[in-house]
Amino acid sequence: MAVMFEGFPRTLQRSALRPGRWFVAAEGPRPLLCLATDVVDGGEPLAVVFTLPDVEQIEVVPVPVAVLVEPFATVEDDVVFSPGQSEGLPMLVAPQRRAFRPGALLRLSSGDLGIGLVTKVSEAMVAVSLTSGMASEGFDLVFDRWSLSLRRGGNQTRIGHHKPRHLYAERRRY
Template sequence: MTVSFEGFPRTLDRAALRPGRWFVAAEGLRAVLCLATDVVDGPDQLALTFSATGVEAIEFTATPLSALAGPFGTLEDEIVFAPGLADGRPVLIAPTRRAFRSGSLLRLRSGDLGVGFAAPAGGDLVIVSLSTGLRADGFELVFERWSLSLRRGAAESLIGYFKPVANFADRRRI
C-alpha cells in the first residue's frame, strides 16, 4: 500500500497572521477559512472568515483576530472564488456602477478579486483584496453570488456558495 503526504500544514502563532495570510481556525469542531486583513476595529485587526454553515452554504463575516480561537493552521490548497453559482451555465452580469452588499465578490480596478464588507466599528463599507489582505480603493464589477472551492493538484472541492440573505427573502415573496 502506498502512503503519500501532500503539503506541510503547520501551526501558526497569532503574530504570524499578517495581512494577506490565509489560515484555518477552529470554531467548535468545524474548520473556518480565514484571511488576515489590514483593517482594524478599535485595537483589533480584523480577519475575514468563510465557514460552511449549512449544506453548500457559506457564511461570510469580519471577525476580530482576538475573537478567533487558536491554534491556527496554514492552508496548503489553492483558493478558488468563482462568480455565480457554478451550475454549469455561463454567468453574464452587466457591468453597472452600484453599491455592493456585505459579502459581495468584487473585481478590483487592479484586476484582483476582492470582497466588500461592513466594518463593525463604523459600519462603513470596506473593500479588501483577496490576494493581499489590504484595503482597495475601487472596483469595476460586483458579483453578489459566488462559490468557494479548494484546489489541490487536479482535484477541486466545492466548499459552498454565498448568496445574500435579501435574495432569499425576495424569492419567498414571489
C-alpha cells in the same frame, strides 16, 4: 510504492498572521477558513471569516483576530472563487457602477479579486483584496453570487456558495 507529498497544514501563532495570510481557525469541531487583513476596527485587526451557517451556504463575516481561538493552521490548498450564479449555469452580468453588499465578490481596480465587508464598530464599507489582505479603494465589477472551492493537485472540492439573504427571500416568495 510512490510517496506523494503536496504539503500539509503547519501550526501558526497569532503573531504570524500578516495581511494576505490564509489560515484555518477552529470554532468547536468545525474549521473556519480565514484571511488576515490590514483592516482595523475599534483598534483590533480584522480577519475575513468564511462560515457555513447552512448547508453549502457561505457567509462572510469580519472578526477581530483576537477573538479567534488558537491554534491556527496554514491553508495548503488553492482557494478558488467562482463568480456568478452558484447553482446551474453561470450568469453573465453587464458591468455597472454600483455600491456593493457585504460578502460580494469584487474585481478590484488593481485587477485583484476582493470581498466586500462592513466593519462592526465603525460600520464602514471596505473592499479587501483576497490576494494581499489589504483594503482597496476602487472596484470594477460586483458579483453578489459566487462559490468557493479548494483545489489540491487535480482535485477540486466545492465548499459552498454565497448568495445574499434578500435573494433567498425573493426566491421563497414565488
